[in-house]
Amino acid sequence: MNNFTNRKYIIGAIFISIGLIFLIRLINIQLINNKYKLDSDSNVLRVITQYPARGLVYDRKGVLLVYNEAAYDLMLIPRQLKEIDTNAFCKLFELTKEEFIEKLTKIKNYSTYKPSVFEKELSTEAYANIQDQLYKFPGFFIETRTLRSYPNKNAAHLLGYIGEVTPGIIEKDNYYKSGDYIGKSGIELAYEDLLRGKRGVKKVMVDVHNREKGRYLNGTEDTLSISGKTLHTGIDIDLQTYGELLMQNKIGSIVAIEPSSGEILCLVSSPSYNPNMLVGREVRKNYPILSKDSLNPLFNRATMAQYPPGSIFKTIQALIAMQEGVITENTGFSCLKNLVGCHNHPSATDVASSIKMSCNPYYFQVFKKIIQQNKAKSIYKDSEIGLAEWSKRVKKFGFGGTLQTDIPGVKNGLVPGVEFYNKWYGEGRWAFSTIFSLSIGQGELGVIPIQMANLAAIIANKGFYYSPHIIKRVDEKATIPDMFKQKNYVGVDAKYFEPIIDGMHRVTSEAGGTARRAKIEGIEVCGKTGTAQNPHGEDHSVFIAFAPKDNPKIAIAVYVENAGFGGTWAAPIASLMMEKYLTDSISNKIKEQRILEANLMNVTPKK
Incomplete structure (x- = not known):
């Protein structure tokens, strides 16, 4: 009777141990092992950059000199790209096949798993036209960012302008990535560090039809973007x-x-x-x-x-x-x-x-x-x-x-x-x-x-x-x-x-x-x-x-x-x-x- 009881406890301990091993392995896969997580991200996650609003600029009397307007970039993660109807895609975005191939090749040469800009600064009208059709093109998605607007149409040399970062800038400053904007002259350049703000990240679940299905882990891994500083100048x-x-x-x-x-x-x-x-x-x-x-x-x-x-x-x-x-x-x-x-x-x-x-x-x-x-x-x-x-x-x-x-x-x-x-x-x-x-x-x-x-x-x-x-x-x-x-x-x-x-x-x-x-x-x-x-x-x-x-x-x-x-x-x-x-x-x-x-x-x- 004692042997039978001991055997029962031993078998139970073995099953419990096996269960613990599986549990630990599961935790390791889900929470610790970055390799599995990266593979998962590639398949079911989309990491969307949340671009901050660039800082506003005012004159000495409080007149607004520079503000932001919404712009939309068409992004692509090449490894998520499936077979698509290129004719329909090119017609939708008013591209030739040669332009499509050239853009795709350039992006693939940069990275196959990082999001890259395929088409910059879509107009609000273009964005509205493609929203309902984007699911047809897996791997493509929209990122919202801001462009500058100068309501007074003056002071160009003082205010300056922003433009896309060069490879040299990306190499020197790891804050920037391909497709980002940076101040090129004037105030936009002088106070870039204050005006640019801080990017955030939003992780969303995406199904096989390229449709967003909600926040990953209920948004617990998301970070909010922080708007750039507001500058008040001495300009009249x-x-x-x-x-x-x-x-x-x-x-x-x-x-x-x-x-x-x-x-x-x-x-x-x-x-x-x-x-x-x-x-x-x-x-x-x-x-x-x-x-x-x-x-x-x-x-x-x-x-x-x-x-x-x-x-x-x-x-x-x-x-x-x-x-x-x-x-x-x-x-x-x-x-x-x-x-x-x-x-x-x-x-x-x-x-x-x-x-x-x-x-x-x-x-x-x-x-x-x-x-x-x-x-x-x-x-x-x-x-x-x-x-x-x-x-x-x-x-x-x-x-x-x-x-x-x-x-x-x-x-x-x-x-x-x-x-x-x-x-x-x-x-x-x-x-x-x-x-x-x-x-x-x-x-x-x-x-x-x-x-x-x-x-x-x-x-x-x-x-x-x-x-x-x-x-x-x-x-x-x-x-x-x-x-x-x-x-x-x-x-x-x-x-x-x-x-x-x-x-x-x-x-x-x-x-x-x-x-x-x-x-x-x-x-x-x-x-x-x-x-x-x-x-x-x-x-x-x-x-x-x-x-x-x-x-x-x-x-x-x-x-x-x-x-x-x-x-x-x-x-x-x-x-x-x-x-x-x-x-x-x-x-x-x-x-x-x-x-x-x-x-x-x-x-x-x-x-």
């Missing part, structure tokens, strides 16, 4: 739109900055384009057209075009000279035209009048005092010492590549130094007489329009600037990178800016000033004209300014190519922009009409 879209209107039929740029913060109020590059031209399928059609346009509308002249600054640079020469003690605010020089050419005007008796009349011989002599300070017996060595110090001081104003900003692709410009001229002429083979054209902002000097606007902000602030930036805040948090909150001092005492500001005010307000056309009734405007020499045609028209004189709210630079003297075109454009920003109105309609009607695109080259 009304000012931006007005600037683009004024620059129609002109080549050049306008950059306006709030001196007290460094926020960019507008950044106009002309000619421009409607940013919606580079959205979705429109890119394929429009990008080649824009890129081949002889006027190069894709080129951001405000941040990438390098020009000689012309006479606006005299402000820096005077500031450096006063700081170094080689002149005072009361220093006068005769207008000796045998030194360098100049227009007819009385000799400048002090710094303020030299700025007002923009006297070239005055600044020839000022620059000579800066460069040749008798610190060495040799005039060549003395010039080297002087130029080295001058270059260092000029770069503190944000020229020559030292200006930081959140706009991608800003060029450095050129502040020539000792190494530059040694390479060009040979060491000990150049002196002041070789480089005197720098005194009036000509020669080898090259600056970028955003640097010019920053110079106006420096003078408005009497010696410092905040790095120019687009961002104002992220979401509702009033936080921006520390670099945009720091004052950058240029190494010139505030007292030396007083005669410069006085002279710039007289430029626009007094008889004999070079920019009377920049005068605004009821607002004290401080400005400086420039005429940058152009060996290929008419000279370029340059103007920097800020207003009002006390407690300035806007600093601006206008550069109009092939437009001649700075006071003729650049100055009135700047005055209209400042008045529009400060008063939201225009008092001088005749001035405005003259600018709007002007076509400076085909100026006759000078002979």
Whole structure:
């Protein structure tokens, strides 16, 4: 009896052990072993990427600049592809058989088990037409994503655009996969990490007829997408739109900055384009057209075009000279035209009048005092010492590549130094007489329009600037990178800016000033004209300014190519922009009409 009982327990234990083994094996297959799970996924699961809504972008007044619209991508997992009616498929998606084979081959070469984009950005109408027929084509499914839309149709160079990632980007950043979008320029590129958000995943069961049958494991393995951050910018879209209107039929740029913060109020590059031209399928059609346009509308002249600054640079020469003690605010020089050419005007008796009349011989002599300070017996060595110090001081104003900003692709410009001229002429083979054209902002000097606007902000602030930036805040948090909150001092005492500001005010307000056309009734405007020499045609028209004189709210630079003297075109454009920003109105309609009607695109080259 005992043996029988023992045998019964032993047999029971064996059955229990076998059951446990099967149970453990089942758990291993279902929950642990990735190989079986992967095979299962391939057969009954579909992993759908949940693309996040890209972050919205607003201007400084809360006007929406960039939002999202739904788009639909036709996806394919090649290993799930069954025999299908290719004729019906091609007819449904308006493809040729050759196009079908080409797309399929490319996707298979990339991966047979990963989802890939077969057809991008189906329209809402196309999506509606195919929804009920997609079950006929196993392996194909729809993923919803968003495309950008730009309601104001302006500020293309500021806002930028998004485009498909390249293989190189995928290799560098494992966040991206084939078919993803990424910011390509402007704000879209600068703040890609904030705007893109975070992808989610949805796992669904699919039957043999390619129909979704519900969430896998009741959605417990799904992850939600997280929308991108909302960006609030310092841009004034009304000012931006007005600037683009004024620059129609002109080549050049306008950059306006709030001196007290460094926020960019507008950044106009002309000619421009409607940013919606580079959205979705429109890119394929429009990008080649824009890129081949002889006027190069894709080129951001405000941040990438390098020009000689012309006479606006005299402000820096005077500031450096006063700081170094080689002149005072009361220093006068005769207008000796045998030194360098100049227009007819009385000799400048002090710094303020030299700025007002923009006297070239005055600044020839000022620059000579800066460069040749008798610190060495040799005039060549003395010039080297002087130029080295001058270059260092000029770069503190944000020229020559030292200006930081959140706009991608800003060029450095050129502040020539000792190494530059040694390479060009040979060491000990150049002196002041070789480089005197720098005194009036000509020669080898090259600056970028955003640097010019920053110079106006420096003078408005009497010696410092905040790095120019687009961002104002992220979401509702009033936080921006520390670099945009720091004052950058240029190494010139505030007292030396007083005669410069006085002279710039007289430029626009007094008889004999070079920019009377920049005068605004009821607002004290401080400005400086420039005429940058152009060996290929008419000279370029340059103007920097800020207003009002006390407690300035806007600093601006206008550069109009092939437009001649700075006071003729650049100055009135700047005055209209400042008045529009400060008063939201225009008092001088005749001035405005003259600018709007002007076509400076085909100026006759000078002979």
